[in-house]
Amino acid sequence: MEKGDKAKVSPKLTGEAEWIEGEVIDVEKNPFKGIVIAIKDQLGRIFFGEEKYFLPA
Numbered sequence: 001m002e003k004g005d006k007a008k009v010s011p012k013l014t015g016e017a018e019w020i021e022g023e024v025i026d027v028e029k030n031p032f033k034g035i036v037i038a039i040k041d042q043l044g045r046i047f048f049g050e051e052k053y054f055l056p057a
Contacts, residue, residue: 001027006057007039013053020047021057 001007001024008019022039025046030036038048 001037001051001054001056003027007037008055008057009039009047009049010053010055013049014047019055020045022047 003024003026005024006021007024008021010019011017014020020039020041022041024037025040026038026048028036028038033050035051036048037051037054038046039054040046
């Protein structure tokens with residue numbers, strides 16, 4: 001995934017009932033967590049976490 005891509009984030013990370021779709025705003029290589037992705041949804045909320053919690057939308 002790259003900045004500007006659309007992605008969905010898992011409810012396991014967000015605590016919401018459904019997958020949340022947003023735009024990728026950051027992709028970082030973290031030495032402890034691996035690849036960390038951040039997305040911003042339509043409501044302006046930002047969610048970030050390990051790559052395993054994200055799917056391309």
